[in-house]
Amino acid sequence: MQESAYAKINLSLDVVCRRTDGYHELSMIMLPLTFHDTLSIEFSDEDCWTSDKAMPFDDTNTIVRAVKLMRDTYQLKQHFKIDCHKVIPMQAGLAGGSADAAAVMRGINQLCNLNIPDKDLAALGKQIGADVPFCVINKPAYVSGIGEKIEPFKPVFDYEIILVKPAMGVSTASAFNLLDFKSAKHPDIAKIVSALKEGHDEEWLPLIGNTLEQPAFKLVPRIGELKQQMMEDGFDAVLMSGSGSALFGLTRNHQLIEEIIASNPYADCVCYHTNLLK
Structure with missing residues (x-):
């Protein structure tokens, strides 16, 4: 099966303050874009990661981390072959890595018939990164906290x-x-x-x-x-x-x-x- 990993932009972003836990309190408007990576996800005898772009498939990779998180959380025995056609550039502020992780989580949810609601996947995804919850939801939203509080809304936007x-x-x-x-x-x-x-x-x-x-x-x-x-x-x-x-x-x-x-x-x-x- 294939999953699209959609990029995002921050139509506005306010760093409100530094928190005592070392994170920053944010207030943002986030919009999902049609611009996306494409991930192919299927069952395999062992975990296998490939991409058309050079990237380290180690413990820092969000695809690898998403698989491990889903397996540990839901006691999955299956292994997966995942190929990432990478389009979203890195170090861009477009949430490319977070979008890939979210796509993996949605894909495994569907492939394994887990029937986990998106809101639960989003809550789980914040263990990988602050933008992952939004990338699971993929709807225009007001986002606050460190990125985990998501309030979707419908903008009138034709640009x-x-x-x-x-x-x-x-x-x-x-x-x-x-x-x-x-x-x-x-x-x-x-x-x-x-x-x-x-x-x-x-x-x-x-x-x-x-x-x-x-x-x-x-x-x-x-x-x-x-x-x-x-x-x-x-x-x-x-x-x-x-x-x-x-x-x-x-x-x-x-x-x-x-x-x-x-x-x-x-x-x-x-x-x-x-x-x-x-």
Whole structure:
């Protein structure tokens, strides 16, 4: 069987504070995209992992960890052959690894006829990573806590999306460590969600922001340069997703997307055209 592992963007992200447990309290709007990896999952005599892209299949790999978590939690005796056709770039802020883990969990749930509700899979998935619960649900949502509190909602959203991934990535740990709470932007997430539900673009477009842009721009100045260039190219809004380094641009102008994809004016970057997953 095949499972799609859908990427996400953070339409807005606020790092509210540092918690006493070492994590950060977050307030985010997360949107699933049609842009995805494809995983083939089947029974096998022994566990076997393959991919068309070089990746370490060790204890750090989210696919390997997802299989182990499902096996340990539900006392599974079966073994699996999993092949990953990798499209989502790494160190991009698009949740590629988390999406793969979520796809494995959904696939094993179906393949083994476990009938585990998505909300239970999502709760289990936070043991692998903060974005995994959202990637299990795959619905536009207000997300808080460290990523485990998910409140789906229906946005009025008809923009096409371009993803622009520069060659350099951003270390999530470094971005959080460098964050200056006093000077960073803290978007009004509640107001943006309300405007999205009503379809008031003129209200939410100027409000979107990402607290982690501040440290990411310092770590990789190229991201800030790209954001400025994309805005000058005519996108209605441009923002970094997650801790970077990918940026996304929003537009209703399909021709603009086609021209950018065809010419790729952003040196050292890879561009992808995608849409909101519905």
